[in-house]
Amino acid sequence: MEEIHSDVELEExxxxxxxxxxxxxxxxxxxxxxxxxxxMCVQIITYGGIITSIKVPNARGSIDDxxxxxxxxxxxxxxxxxxxxxxxxxxxxxIANASFKIGDKEYHLSKNEGNNHLHGGFKGFDKMxxxxxxxxxxxxxxxxxxxxxxxxxxxxxxTHATYSLTSNNELLLQLQATVTKPxxxxxxxxxxxxxxxxxxxxxGTYEHLVTINADDxxxxxxxxxxxxxxxxxxxxxxxxxxxxxxNLGQMIQCLRNEGGYxxxxxxxxxxxxxxxxxxxxxEHPHNxxxxxxxxxxxxxxxxxxxxxxxxxxxxxxxxGKGGAKYMRHGAFCLETQNYPxxxxxxxxxxxxxxxxxxxxxxxxxRFSTKC
Numbered sequence: 001m002e003e004i005h006s007d008v009e010l011e012e013x014x015x016x017x018x019x020x021x022x023x024x025x026x027x028x029x030x031x032x033x034x035x036x037x038x039x040m041c042v043q044i045i046t047y048g049g050i051i052t053s054i055k056v057p058n059a060r061g062s063i064d065d066x067x068x069x070x071x072x073x074x075x076x077x078x079x080x081x082x083x084x085x086x087x088x089x090x091x092x093x094x095i096a097n098a099s100f101k102i103g104d105k106e107y108h109l110s111k112n113e114g115n116n117h118l119h120g121g122f123k124g125f126d127k128m129x130x131x132x133x134x135x136x137x138x139x140x141x142x143x144x145x146x147x148x149x150x151x152x153x154x155x156x157x158x159t160h161a162t163y164s165l166t167s168n169n170e171l172l173l174q175l176q177a178t179v180t181k182p183x184x185x186x187x188x189x190x191x192x193x194x195x196x197x198x199x200x201x202x203x204g205t206y207e208h209l210v211t212i213n214a215d216d217x218x219x220x221x222x223x224x225x226x227x228x229x230x231x232x233x234x235x236x237x238x239x240x241x242x243x244x245x246x247n248l249g250q251m252i253q254c255l256r257n258e259g260g261y262x263x264x265x266x267x268x269x270x271x272x273x274x275x276x277x278x279x280x281x282x283e284h285p286h287n288x289x290x291x292x293x294x295x296x297x298x299x300x301x302x303x304x305x306x307x308x309x310x311x312x313x314x315x316x317x318x319x320g321k322g323g324a325k326y327m328r329h330g331a332f333c334l335e336t337q338n339y340p341x342x343x344x345x346x347x348x349x350x351x352x353x354x355x356x357x358x359x360x361x362x363x364x365x366r367f368s369t370k371c
Contacts, residue, residue: 008138008165009035015045016073018129029073030132032140034165039063040367042165047076048126049087049142049161051191053321056169059288059369066289068192068331071321080318082307083190086126087161087175088119090146090153091351092188093264093301093340096225100343102154102182102352109152116223119190121151125159126190139164148180155181155355169367177359184343185353187361188297192305192331195284195291199324204284205304205332206249211281212240212302214265218339218348228345230266238263240302245283252304252329260304260329264340267300276362280334288369295336295363298349303333336363 015031029047041063043053052069069084070076076084098109098117110121119126130142139162146157162174175187196204217238218226233239237254240246252260269277276294280302283290293300308328309315317325342348353359 007037007167010134010138010140011035012134015047018047018073018077020129027129029129032132032134032163034138034140034163036138036165036167036169038167038169040165040169042163042171044140044142044163045073045076046130046132046142047073048085048128049130049144050076050126051085051189054171054191054367056289056367057369059371062287064197065321066193066195066198066291068194068198068326069321082192082318083119083126085189085191087187088190088335089125089159089177089185089187090120090151090157091117091184091186091343092119092190092335092337093186094118094223094225095184096223096341096344098152100184107152107154114223116225117151123151125187130161137164138166153183155179155183157183157185159187171365171367173363173365175359175361177353178357179353179355182352182354184351185359186338186342186351187359188301188335188337189363190333190335192333193282193291194331195282195289196287198321198331200330201325201327202329205329206247206252207284207286208248208332209245209283209285210240210248210251210332211243211245212265212300212334213268213278213280214300215241215268216266218264218266218299220263224262226264226340226345226348228347230347233265238265240265243281245281248304248332259306261302261332262304262306264299264301264337266339267295267298267336269298273364276364279336282332282334283370288371290368290370292366292368293334293336293363294366295361297336297338297361297363299337299339301333301335301337301340303335305329305331305333336361
């Protein structure tokens with residue numbers, strides 16, 4: 001159970017300047033650092049609501065950064081940034097043919113991945129500078145107003161992202177949104193984790209033991225668009241239900257033709273924490289770090305960094321924090337979400353938010369150690 005404690009320190013500094021495309025004025029990008037008494041430290045910037053760093057101890061007390069990211073704002077602004085740590089919206093994942101209908105009206109979105117719409121378009125929530133407000137007990141609230149017609153979506157959307165750190169090494173993220181017209185909403189955080197350390201590469205990733213609390217998944221076509229089917233994971237490489245978990249390196253080998261995991265799992269809605277279901281448990285057995293995730297979202301996208309560069313001459317590594325070389329399978333994402341393309345699949349959970357209603361999505365990241 002998460003509980004906010006007053007002994008969490010929150011400091012603010014600058015992370016660079018961003019030119020406002022509307023006003024032409026340079027705006028400061030703020031960075032907030034949350035630290036608790038156990039040594040866990042989380043850094044967040046207002047650009048994209050990005051979690052730039054999560055430092056946690058291992059079983060021996062050594063503290064490492066366990067999320068991928070960059071050292072400067074310019075690097076986050078680069079077109080090669082694969083959404084490291086960002087809030088994704090209005091709709092995470094893919095919308096087929098970049099279009100959908102609400103009632104009799106059809107809407108056409110920006111096509112930023114072939115014929116499809118991905119992660120909110122060319123300028124989604126991950127590429128905007130959010131307003132910030134610090135409240136008591138180690139809480140940070142970021143706010144963003146998305147205009148009517150942004151990337152083709154109807155209506156204005158007011159979004160709040162609240163980050164809370166506890167003394168028990170739990171990071172709680174609450175995403176809320178209200179709208180002026182019916183519009184699809186599906187927000188997530190796109191952090192890339194490696195409990196061996198952000199710079200441990202694929203060798204570190206392959207050592208993890210992974211459990212995902214899902215009896216079903218939503219298979220996809222060649223463009224990674226769900227077919228609409230909901231299929232049992234049993235007797236497939238997507239069967240990750242067992243605890244303490246299956247070795248990630250071995251399981252990725254089972255999906256070598258697909259390049260690794262990039263799939264939505266249908267989370268079993270029981271055995272959770274308060275009103276949040278247990279989503280996943282990931283353990284790095286060599287250093288004892290454990291990450292548990294709880295959420296009230298119906299799905300989770302498990303992604304093993306298949307799109308990161310190969311590390312060849314043709315695809316050189318992506319240079320991250322401290323000069324780290326980020327390459328394929330160098331991290332994994334567990335993006336709690338509604339099912340992808342839900343706005344076009346009537347058998348998927350509803351994703352259309354209407355005026356007067358509030359979208360709320362809570363996700364808890366609990367870090368611990370196992371001897």
